[in-house]
Amino acid sequence: xxxxxxxxxxxxxxxxxxxxxxxxxxxxxxxxxxxxxxxxxxxxxxxxxxxxxxxxxxxxxxxxxxxxxxxxxxxxxxxxxxxxxxxxxxxxxxxxxxxxxxxxxxxxxxxxxxxxxxxxxxxxxxxxxxxxxxxxxxxxxxxxxxxxxxxxxxxxxxxxxxxxxxxxxxxxxxxxxxxxxxxxxxxxxxxxxxxxxxxxxxxxxxxxxxxxxxxxxxxxxxxxxxxxxxxxxxxxxxxxxxxxxxxxxxx
Numbered sequence: 001x002x003x004x005x006x007x008x009x010x011x012x013x014x015x016x017x018x019x020x021x022x023x024x025x026x027x028x029x030x031x032x033x034x035x036x037x038x039x040x041x042x043x044x045x046x047x048x049x050x051x052x053x054x055x056x057x058x059x060x061x062x063x064x065x066x067x068x069x070x071x072x073x074x075x076x077x078x079x080x081x082x083x084x085x086x087x088x089x090x091x092x093x094x095x096x097x098x099x100x101x102x103x104x105x106x107x108x109x110x111x112x113x114x115x116x117x118x119x120x121x122x123x124x125x126x127x128x129x130x131x132x133x134x135x136x137x138x139x140x141x142x143x144x145x146x147x148x149x150x151x152x153x154x155x156x157x158x159x160x161x162x163x164x165x166x167x168x169x170x171x172x173x174x175x176x177x178x179x180x181x182x183x184x185x186x187x188x189x190x191x192x193x194x195x196x197x198x199x200x201x202x203x204x205x206x207x208x209x210x211x212x213x214x215x216x217x218x219x220x221x222x223x224x225x226x227x228x229x230x231x232x233x234x235x236x237x238x239x240x241x242x243x244x245x246x247x248x249x250x251x
Contacts, residue, residue, distance in 0.1 A: 020214020066173035085144020109242030
């Protein structure tokens, strides 16, 4: 499908607004749903290439609202341990074919929903005791890898930060800072691997105002909209898109 077609634009606009709301207001855990949605209509590489500059724009737009409200200790640990994960992700991406990437994005999407359901059911408990540097390093490597291949580093970061018992705003600010740095490190590798193209960057320019709009909405609703409502919609989207991507990859 032509990246610059109206049909892609029609899918990309709501996906980008959703990413802005999720990253700026709800800890970025589900922002990768936008890449999964785009991967339904585009090659996974194109979907990832389109979303990274958008996610970076959202990061920069969000930073002032949460400036110095983060936990620098936790952000530093996740960033430093996330960089080796980014390199591992790049090696995997260079080796894998599009269906393997599509399958991985689908598995991460469905796995995220299953994980959240297990938390809600009480099968998994977090925050009973603060997580230490070993757990933080493991989370960092995981978020670096999954962030590179599917922009899905949010769940790994959330597992660690929830275990650190941070308040809602500190949690949000720490994710914003962490993924600003991780996405910045990914951008150079993406460029070197040819994931960015003229068409993906042109589409990014057209989508930029919608990314800023989503970010503005996310910051405003951070304290107004119940997380249960927002993530209920997110889980439904992720389940449908994840299953579809897995099916497409296998069939």
